[in-house]
Amino acid sequence: VRKGLAIVALAAAAAFAAGVSAAPLISGTVTARNGAPIAGVQVQVEISSTKTAPPTDDHGAFQFDAGALFSSSELRDAPGLLVTFSKPGLQAVRRMVHLTAGQAPAPVAITLDASSGSAALTPADRQALEQYVAAPGTAPLYLVPYTLDGVVSPDPKSVNELLRANLERVIVTHVQAAVAGGPPVSLKLLPVQQASDIDRLRVYGSYLNALAMITGHGAIASDGGANILGVSSTFLVVPQADPLGAAVLYVDDDVPADRVASPRLYQVLSKLWGRSAVLAMGVSEFGKAKVAHDKVAMKRIRGYLQAERGGAGPGDELLVAQLNTLIEGVDQELAR
Amino acid sequence: MTARIGCVLALVLVWPLAPAHAGEIVRFDATGRTDVVLTNVPVKALVTEFLDPGDTGLGKSVGYLAWREILTAISDQAGAGVILARAPGEQRLTDLLQQSYHDAAVSIAREQSASMALWGAVNAEGDDVYVSTYLSILPDAAGMHLNVTLAGEPPLPAGLEAGIERTNFNFPPVVTTRAALFERAVVTRGGATLRTAADAASPALETVAKGTALNAVDMDKGWFKVRRAGGKFAYVDNSAVDVPPRTVDATHLTIGVASYPTAMPGPSISLDGSYKVLDMRYIEGKGLWYELAVNSTRTWVSASRVRPRFSLPIVHFVAGLYRYQFKRYDDAQREFTQYTSAPESAEDNASLAAAYQLTGASMLLAKEMVFQVNPAALDQFSRAIEATPYDPTAYSLRALSALALKRQAGAALTDLEQALRLDPGNLVAARITGTLDKALKSNTGTLQRMLDDSREPALRTRLDDLVRRYPSDASAARP
Numbered sequence: 001v002r003k004g005l006a007i008v009a010l011a012a013a014a015a016f017a018a019g020v021s022a023a024p025l026i027s028g029t030v031t032a033r034n035g036a037p038i039a040g041v042q043v044q045v046e047i048s049s050t051k052t053a054p055p056t057d058d059h060g061a062f063q064f065d066a067g068a069l070f071s072s073s074e075l076r077d078a079p080g081l082l083v084t085f086s087k088p089g090l091q092a093v094r095r096m097v098h099l100t101a102g103q104a105p106a107p108v109a110i111t112l113d114a115s116s117g118s119a120a121l122t123p124a125d126r127q128a129l130e131q132y133v134a135a136p137g138t139a140p141l142y143l144v145p146y147t148l149d150g151v152v153s154p155d156p157k158s159v160n161e162l163l164r165a166n167l168e169r170v171i172v173t174h175v176q177a178a179v180a181g182g183p184p185v186s187l188k189l190l191p192v193q194q195a196s197d198i199d200r201l202r203v204y205g206s207y208l209n210a211l212a213m214i215t216g217h218g219a220i221a222s223d224g225g226a227n228i229l230g231v232s233s234t235f236l237v238v239p240q241a242d243p244l245g246a247a248v249l250y251v252d253d254d255v256p257a258d259r260v261a262s263p264r265l266y267q268v269l270s271k272l273w274g275r276s277a278v279l280a281m282g283v284s285e286f287g288k289a290k291v292a293h294d295k296v297a298m299k300r301i302r303g304y305l306q307a308e309r310g311g312a313g314p315g316d317e318l319l320v321a322q323l324n325t326l327i328e329g330v331d332q333e334l335a336r
Numbered sequence: 337m338t339a340r341i342g343c344v345l346a347l348v349l350v351w352p353l354a355p356a357h358a359g360e361i362v363r364f365d366a367t368g369r370t371d372v373v374l375t376n377v378p379v380k381a382l383v384t385e386f387l388d389p390g391d392t393g394l395g396k397s398v399g400y401l402a403w404r405e406i407l408t409a410i411s412d413q414a415g416a417g418v419i420l421a422r423a424p425g426e427q428r429l430t431d432l433l434q435q436s437y438h439d440a441a442v443s444i445a446r447e448q449s450a451s452m453a454l455w456g457a458v459n460a461e462g463d464d465v466y467v468s469t470y471l472s473i474l475p476d477a478a479g480m481h482l483n484v485t486l487a488g489e490p491p492l493p494a495g496l497e498a499g500i501e502r503t504n505f506n507f508p509p510v511v512t513t514r515a516a517l518f519e520r521a522v523v524t525r526g527g528a529t530l531r532t533a534a535d536a537a538s539p540a541l542e543t544v545a546k547g548t549a550l551n552a553v554d555m556d557k558g559w560f561k562v563r564r565a566g567g568k569f570a571y572v573d574n575s576a577v578d579v580p581p582r583t584v585d586a587t588h589l590t591i592g593v594a595s596y597p598t599a600m601p602g603p604s605i606s607l608d609g610s611y612k613v614l615d616m617r618y619i620e621g622k623g624l625w626y627e628l629a630v631n632s633t634r635t636w637v638s639a640s641r642v643r644p645r646f647s648l649p650i651v652h653f654v655a656g657l658y659r660y661q662f663k664r665y666d667d668a669q670r671e672f673t674q675y676t677s678a679p680e681s682a683e684d685n686a687s688l689a690a691a692y693q694l695t696g697a698s699m700l701l702a703k704e705m706v707f708q709v710n711p712a713a714l715d716q717f718s719r720a721i722e723a724t725p726y727d728p729t730a731y732s733l734r735a736l737s738a739l740a741l742k743r744q745a746g747a748a749l750t751d752l753e754q755a756l757r758l759d760p761g762n763l764v765a766a767r768i769t770g771t772l773d774k775a776l777k778s779n780t781g782t783l784q785r786m787l788d789d790s791r792e793p794a795l796r797t798r799l800d801d802l803v804r805r806y807p808s809d810a811s812a813a814r815p
């Protein structure tokens with residue numbers, strides 16, 4: 001039973017396909033990883049322009065009327081709202097809120113992680129990671145093994161190895177289809193304990209010179225009699241470059257628990273991860289090109305980001321929004 | 337209408353074609369040789385063994401099957417060849433692919449002077465088989481760049497041109513079963529030896545005559561496992577048999593039941609759906625024929641009246657590219673339509689959009705003159721836009737076809753404006769817009785006469801605005 005490729009917290013859906021006049025009311029809560037509400041989180045909403053909504057209250061709750069922020073024509077033409085939640089000391093999170101005609105928006109649940117403090121590498125960490133540090137000029141992504149609670153058979157280790165082989169193929173072929181002449185991309189299995197702390201994952205990635213870190217967690221749950229493995233995946237872009245910042249993408253998926261080794265797992269992940277890898281490469285190369293004032297490189301980057309966006313389709317709005325943000329950043333730099 | 341406007345308009349596909357040669361099929365063993373095979377065949381594709389990360393044992397078999405199905409799909413196409421790249425013994429050519437994927441496929445194809453390489457990967461779980469397929473087109477091979485150019489007689493101004501730039505295609509995975517792949521009729525090409533095992537050194541059981549339809553039930557590497565009389569099994573090398581499509585599709589087709597391809601048709605029977613192929617024959621002068629199971633009736637039907645359905649949608653895509661290159665546009669359209677109608681095709685937007693664009697282009701090019709073209713060709717370009725709504729090229733291609741089919745610059749401008757909104761630095765859309773502007777301002781010429789709305793003031797205003805915002809000659813200065 002496949003839920004479909006759902007971006008986590010991509011929950012809200014509301015009413016405006018063409019001709020729908022009622023603007024949606026978007027609401028939700030922002031909490032820390034331990035469940036504590038976070039007050040004072042800035043909420044920014046983007047379509048073609050960016051507007052600021054009221055921050056979260058003492059209960060971590062927020063609410064805004066999209067109709068009060070944007071004109072009806074902007075809302076009518078938009079595939080959704082890109083909402084950014086940020087607060088100093090916390091990792092900003094961006095969520096695409098899809099808008100569907102005739103449907104009341106579901107509350108959006110956001111979890112923010114600390115951006116520093118918890119992730120310093122210990123000597124033991126360094127020792128464990130050292131042999132996996134990427135050589136300069138390569139662009140590896142790392143797969144931190146998924147933890148699969150309640151999965152006895154098949155062996156989770158073999159699941160991860162097969163997942164790596166399949167994911168590498170779909171990611172690399174996707175990158176090769178979009179980026180001509182880019183650095184060789186690979187996906188390496190990083191046999192460390194799963195880093196559930198997103199900040200720690202980023203520190204690992206920085207130490208390894210990684211392009212991106214992929215990991216996930218699965219747990220078996222009952223769904224009306226049948227056992228379902230719910231899998232939450234994280235794709236963390238390690239390099240950072242304004243204006244995109246620290247991009248993290250989340251995907252939720254359900255697979256039948258008796259098909260844990262299923263290629264379905266990589267099939268549903270592959271498309272999004274391929275696109276995310278191109279985005280990661282764009283962020284990485286743009287950061288370097290900006291420092292070097294290399295406009296030739298910037299034009300090349302712009303070309304493949306455009307090509308990547310050109311291959312996107314309905315349902316890819318979140319990534320398209322991120323690609324747009326990056327392309328705009330490249331354009332601004334080129335115009336200087 | 338043509339006489340009135342004094343021009344004949346056609347869409348010209350620029351895909352340089354070498355002189356045609358007779359068809360030739362040779363299997364290639366990559367035994368360390370660098371010999372180029374099928375040297376006299378101008379249009380070649382290369383198929384490799386499929387990757388098999390889960391060690392299902394199916395990688396070789398699926399590679400062979402894809403190779404044989406493509407051969408069947410283009411069996412009547414002179415000048416076309418398909419090479420199977422196979423490593424010797426138990427070595428794995430796939431190791432190379434597994435290291436650099438599309439880049440490796442391009443490298444292997446280039447060694448053989450092939451225009452494109454088809455490869456893939458197989459995973460299995462229980463009865464389900466998951467097949468991922470990929471197509472790597474050599475960007476520099478024999479002009480394999482797909483450009484659509486609006487041309488006319490008298491000539492149209494240069495610059496009305498757009499193209500598909502993608503050369504690496506990642507097709508959506510197909511979820512199938514061993515049975516759906518391998519349970520099929522295969523037809524002996526000559527006297528074929530049946531053996532006890534999937535090994536040329538294994539004992540021979542019998543030799544069957546040319547043209548015998550055998551019931552395959554499975555595959556082991558390059559060998560079909562076939563059911564013999566009495567329920568026993570034997571193995572036959574895939575090179576000893578032709579491999580028809582497992583099924584064919586028919587829509588509202590009425591035929592006379594025929595017990596042999598050249599037999600006088602008997603009672604009428606209606607076909608509407610998918611039908612299992614039981615046998616296949618090539619009849620000199622009458623082309624290819626299939627024997628089908630239609631309910632409880634067996635009947636022969638000309639292949640031209642039905643649409644083969646191959647195991648993997650990529651076979652249709654590749655066959656369409658072959659037909660396209662040889663300017664057999666009706667056949668190309670049929671193959672691309674078979675691709676887009678496969679349920680899996682919707683899973684990958686980029687390849688789906690390309691297939692729609694190639695379908696539309698095939699429909700345009702199938703006719704000598706543009707006024708003979710089915711206006712529904714435009715729908716194919718619209719579907720491509722639905723699949724890839726952020727792709728400026730999709731809008732430029734529809735703009736060109738709208739100019740030709742609708743003879744209205746207004747509709748084309750709407751698409752060009754969208755292309756430029758998506759990418760203000762898009763040279764293709766800016767060039768088409770600039771060309772239109774110059775041609776219409778001149779108040780003379782073929783394009784001026786061709787377009788019904790060329791003298792409308794509102795159109796001029798829109799053009800002025802677009803050219804001002806997105807000047808084609810200043811495009812180099814933009815990002």
